[in-house]
Amino acid sequence: MIDKYPRLIVQCADVADVIAAVNFGREHDLETAIRGGGHNGPGLALVDDGLVIDLSEMTGVRVDPDAQTVRVEPGCTWGDVDHATHAFGLATPSGIISTTGVSGLTLGGGHGYLTRKYGLTIDNLVSADVVLADGRLVRASEDENPDLFWALRGGGGNFGVVTSFEYQLHPVDTVVAGPMFWPIDQLEPTIRWYREWLPQAPEDVYAFYLTAEVPGEPFPEEIHGEKVCGLMWCYLGPEEQAEAAMQPARDVAEPLFEHIDPMPYPALQSMFDDLYPPGDQWYWKGDFVYELTDDAIAEHQRFAEVPTPKSTMHLYPIDGAVHQVDTDETAWGTRDATWSMVIVGVDPDPAKSEEITEWAQDYWEAVHPHSAAGSYVNFMMEEGEDRIRATYGDNYERLQKVKAKYDPDNFFHVNQNIEPAE
Numbered sequence: 082m083i084d085k086y087p088r089l090i091v092q093c094a095d096v097a098d099v100i101a102a103v104n105f106g107r108e109h110d111l112e113t114a115i116r117g118g119g120h121n122g123p124g125l126a127l128v129d130d131g132l133v134i135d136l137s138e139m140t141g142v143r144v145d146p147d148a149q150t151v152r153v154e155p156g157c158t159w160g161d162v163d164h165a166t167h168a169f170g171l172a173t174p175s176g177i178i179s180t181t182g183v184s185g186l187t188l189g190g191g192h193g194y195l196t197r198k199y200g201l202t203i204d205n206l207v208s209a210d211v212v213l214a215d216g217r218l219v220r221a222s223e224d225e226n227p228d229l230f231w232a233l234r235g236g237g238g239n240f241g242v243v244t245s246f247e248y249q250l251h252p253v254d255t256v257v258a259g260p261m262f263w264p265i266d267q268l269e270p271t272i273r274w275y276r277e278w279l280p281q282a283p284e285d286v287y288a289f290y291l292t293a294e295v296p297g298e299p300f301p302e303e304i305h306g307e308k309v310c311g312l313m314w315c316y317l318g319p320e321e322q323a324e325a326a327m328q329p330a331r332d333v334a335e336p337l338f339e340h341i342d343p344m345p346y347p348a349l350q351s352m353f354d355d356l357y358p359p360g361d362q363w364y365w366k367g368d369f370v371y372e373l374t375d376d377a378i379a380e381h382q383r384f385a386e387v388p389t390p391k392s393t394m395h396l397y398p399i400d401g402a403v404h405q406v407d408t409d410e411t412a413w414g415t416r417d418a419t420w421s422m423v424i425v426g427v428d429p430d431p432a433k434s435e436e437i438t439e440w441a442q443d444y445w446e447a448v449h450p451h452s453a454a455g456s457y458v459n460f461m462m463e464e465g466e467d468r469i470r471a472t473y474g475d476n477y478e479r480l481q482k483v484k485a486k487y488d489p490d491n492f493f494h495v496n497q498n499i500e501p502a503e
Contacts (some may be wrong), residue, residue, distance in 0.1 A: 082362050083124030087133045096244045104216045106132045114495040115238055118158040118182025122365050123462040128495050149250040155184040155243055163347040172253035172346050173205045179351040189459035190235045190413040194315040197401030198284045203234035203411055205249040211241040214492040232483040235413030238496040240487050257323035258349045259341035262311035267334040268385050274333040276373040285318035286326050290396040292385050304338050308386045364438040365425045366445035367460025368452035369418040377451035384444040391427035396420040414476040421457045458497050469497055
């Protein structure tokens with residue numbers, strides 16, 4: 082679905098290459114896109130007839146187990162980071178697929194299995210090294226260029242090329258995790274229960290709600306192709322207390338299937354990797370959700386049967402620790418929502434790209450009136466300035482001022498673009 086032809090691709094080996102590439106793009110007035118570790122839905126890591134600064138060869142990871150921090154280069158995936166940090170029984174919040182690129186997920190905010198306990202990825206960002214549009218390398222942290230540091234935490238790739246991320250780590254080793262499915266006809270009672278239960282659940286408990294079609298292996302043959310709703314669990318508390326934490330879900334409706342076990346955290350992070358390999362057709366739309374109203378649930382019921390085996394809807398919790406940070410502390414401004422919703426049409430067959438796109442668009446248009454105005458920026462296609470403004474809310478004008486300071490000519494605009502203030 083992404084079919085672009087750059088004039089030039091620079092595969093950077095180090096920071097010096099990034100500086101040279103940025104200077105070259107600016108001096109020759111080239112449309113310039115930045116590619117990190119991959120996984121960009123709308124294809125904004127590529128550009129037609131321009132320059133792609135490809136960071137995917139920059140994959141160094143260095144863990145400081147004493148300080149419980151990790152320094153990560155921009156071409157890494159979260160699988161690279163988990164591999165390095167798990168040796169020390171440590172992790173930082175990220176997404177739910179290990180092949181996701183570190184850079185894009187972080188700069189958009191970052192949420193996943195650890196979010197209710199430890200916050201967004203940006204809440205754990207300690208510092209970043211950034212190549213600016215004029216070719217300078219600067220450091221951004223609470224103490225150095227704090228306005229840039231504020232903007233990087235949720236403002237996307239608008240402000241420069243990050244060549245190093247430093248994250249705070251947390252003790253995470255074995256988690257109790259896995260899927261629990263109900264028949265799709267149990268959507269209404271289970272999602273009604275979920276909307277009341279999730280906000281009251283301890284922060285050690287994470288479960289995102291989903292609708293899907295059961296794929297083939299590794300699931301039992303008798304449920305292949307079943308349309309389901311369900312939960313994907315991650316429990317961070319004492320292992321012996323996991324069953325009690327999950328039992329209320331079994332009480333509301335009898336599961337069709339569940340496979341919940343203690344496992345290394347990287348095993349959970351990579352559980353969906355084989356289901357979603359590179360090359361599939363993808364179309365996604367997202368929204369922040371404050372509450373699951375009865376009207377919203379009715380629309381979820383209407384679209385519950387997904388069109389292809391890989392298509393899905395997820396409601397990711399973004400409460401708990403996320404709510405402990407004020408709206409103006411980072412560029413990510415929607416600190417009071419309860420979920421980040423994504424509707425994803427996916428299929429390996431290019432002939433089905435129109436079908437999965439229409440399904441995702443129709444579904445989103447039906448539930449959007451019951452959602453917030455904005456969305457997690459990483460779940461947006463190319464949706465225009467109004468949608469970006471709605472996503473950042475009261476922080477948008479402040480982001481424009483930071484953009485005007487660090488990229489006044491809007492060199493970095495192949496992204497969910499924030500135009501500089503005049």
